[in-house]
Amino acid sequence: MADRVATQCEQCGQVDDHPKVHIGLVTKHHDCLSVGEAAMVRESSDTAGKVIDACVGGKRGPALLKHIESLHKEK
Amino acid sequence: MAKATSYANDVLDQTLPNGASGTVTIGATTYTLPFRLIFLSTLSTAGSQGTEWATAAGYVNSGVAGGATGGVALNGLLATAASAAAKANTGAVTVTNAPAGTWADNEVHDSTATTQKRVVFKGTPSLAKTVNLGDTCTIAIGALTGSEV
Numbered sequence: 001m002a003d004r005v006a007t008q009c010e011q012c013g014q015v016d017d018h019p020k021v022h023i024g025l026v027t028k029h030h031d032c033l034s035v036g037e038a039a040m041v042r043e044s045s046d047t048a049g050k051v052i053d054a055c056v057g058g059k060r061g062p063a064l065l066k067h068i069e070s071l072h073k074e075k
Numbered sequence: 076m077a078k079a080t081s082y083a084n085d086v087l088d089q090t091l092p093n094g095a096s097g098t099v100t101i102g103a104t105t106y107t108l109p110f111r112l113i114f115l116s117t118l119s120t121a122g123s124q125g126t127e128w129a130t131a132a133g134y135v136n137s138g139v140a141g142g143a144t145g146g147v148a149l150n151g152l153l154a155t156a157a158s159a160a161a162k163a164n165t166g167a168v169t170v171t172n173a174p175a176g177t178w179a180d181n182e183v184h185d186s187t188a189t190t191q192k193r194v195v196f197k198g199t200p201s202l203a204k205t206v207n208l209g210d211t212c213t214i215a216i217g218a219l220t221g222s223e224v
Contacts, residue, residue: 003175004175004207004208005175005205005207007205007207017207019207019208019209019210019211020207020210020211021210021211021212021213022178022204022206022210022211022212022213023213023214023215024202024213024214024215024218025202025204027204030211040167040213040215040216041167041169041211041213043166043167044152044166044167044168044169044213045169045171045211047133047171047172048169048171048211048213051171051211064209065208065209068171068172068209069132069172069209071171071172072132072133072171072172
């Protein structure tokens, strides 16, 4: 993905430019969140919950970003 | 002199109100609810607000409608009443599909149209988070705090 900065997931350690979740200073892939973190993010945003579901379901990188953008077009 | 706890709680309830509508008045100044949390790419100081994220992707800059919208409304996300001279968010604050940039700071302001009023900010040190387009930015439950001593 062009013009994206690689960041590190603090759970799995992978460095990539995939869409991630920042919970304050912590950065993780959507499917690397703890159960508690995922529940908190889901409760705060239905859209974020759908993004987590998509990532857990296997969407990564450009495919996940495309899905995120499509979710916002629905709103 | 130190503040009595009951007075400190009252100050916090004026500073971080949980309501969706109405106003709070502090001294001679009236603030419009809901209060909103905005995301900044540079640090705020007591004298000036940092640079708010521009309207892009899933974020709306509060200047778009002059403060009446923008950022994330905090109604329903804060403790109803302060306790023991402290108050915090009881719900996470989230922006999905964030625009690319830096997440340095956050600030709370009111919803007064055209002249939104600043309330509180996190300030230094910078969060210095690199945010890519499409990221999710969340302030965890209990991380948005106010205290009076």
